Amino acid sequence: MGLLWVDYEEEFQNLVETAYRLQVESEPEYFSSLSKKVQQIIYRDTRYNVDFLYTAYVMQDSKIMTDYAIWLYELMASILRHRYTAEEMKPYVMGHLGYIRKAIPLVVSAEKQQALDQLLVDSQEAIRQYRKEERQTAPSPYEKEISLYMQSLFDKKMRQSMYLMQRFLKEGIPINDIYTKIMAESMRRVGELWHTAKIGVDLEHYCTSATQMAMAELYPVIFATERKDKQLLCACPGRELHEMGARMLTDVFENAGWDTTYLGAAVPVDSILASIRDNPPDLVAFSVTMPQHLMDCKELVETVRQKFPSVKIAVGGRAFQSTHRIWKKWPIDFYGENAVQLLEQVNR
Structure with a gap:
């Protein structure tokens, strides 16, 4: 299967x-x-x-x-x-x-x-x-940057995509904004273009891969920030293969001075539990993009809560937006719609 x-x-x-x-x-x-x-x-x-x-x-x-x-x-x-x-x-x-x-x-x-x-x-x-309604959303303050970045993706100019990250930094755009308001918003728009059959799945996958490469351009700055003696473990539970959100969340916390352990996608439960046991984190975060993986996430949350009752647990990801606030029924400490929002909650 x-x-x-x-x-x-x-x-x-x-x-x-x-x-x-x-x-x-x-x-x-x-x-x-x-x-x-x-x-x-x-x-x-x-x-x-x-x-x-x-x-x-x-x-x-x-x-x-x-x-x-x-x-x-x-x-x-x-x-x-x-x-x-x-x-x-x-x-x-x-x-x-x-x-x-x-x-x-x-x-x-x-x-x-x-x-x-x-x-x-x-x-x-x-x-x-159902009646389709055009989204009435205010334009992003970074429309120009989003347009430049998406064009570099559609032109398949990897070096240009990576160069733009350095350019945005030099222009004084905060790293958290580059992640959540430029890259994440660009990927959301890419997903909509695929969903409306305006681009193929090959280009959508390229955009994801290129964005992961572009994110690496920010690592020298991210890993140079002052440490706060805080540990985060982040993973995608079950068979969830969409890891962009989890990767961005990890980087945002790393930029805030946390030491992070990023386990990635489709990680076995035993491996996640072993990592928590061997290197106890202050916060465990699970990201779910596709709703059919919510069952695995709930089971994992309950297992972590039972075995490590003192560890703080957070969940997030697009899948939760297709629920009636289901996370409120789970034994978690935090829920965030995006990485920056979650970081703000944890820091309160």
Whole structure:
């Protein structure tokens, strides 16, 4: 099983298989005309839908599924915009979720059926009522810098991207602003461009890789700051592979004088616990980007709290924005929407 998939009990795997089979049986001629690759993509997408459904069910948070449904609708509407209008795409995406609804009573135990069906009903209704609104956000004070940096990424000029970090420093822009208001905002916009099918996944991945390289240009300054005798351990729990946020958080704390241990992505629980035991930190921070990894994060938080009750724990990352403030139910000390906000909370 791939790192991106959620592990769940057999009946949910059966739900994937049955929902996909119902799709095939509903349009046998259409599916027989598809290439093997396209059939595999449809199966993969069915699995992905069930992953989010399962996560919302286990975490008892409907926003995880409804936010995902809107995200899926926007993605499909962008990819197929030359074939379907935005309104025409709604029944198309709702129909995909509908096959899962039809499969639930066939393979899922009775005590789970009502809750799972309601999650899908809410998701279909969210798509039905959705109206895209243009974001009315104030322009960033660093619009010029963001534009320069993003252009260097899209031109695939790695040296230019790295040079801009030095230039921004010389112009007096605080390092925390370079991280959170220039690089992080640039990557958010890159993600939106991918989500609206304006750039491909290859360019999105390049932008991520290039930004990690550009961040290294700031390290001589970051590691020269005065130390504060504080220790941070940061990691991405479970199978979370998106580590940009965790890397930025670690660097912001390092710049504030903390000594940091950055374990990266997809770190085994035993390894995280061993690191805490061998080098007890003042703060442990876990970053989650994809909501389906929230289950792993919650389990890890509870384990750390049980084994190391005196250690402060923080969580953050984009995944938490797709919940009803779920972190408030967890045994944590801090939650931050970004690295600077978290640092400010810890320093209070």
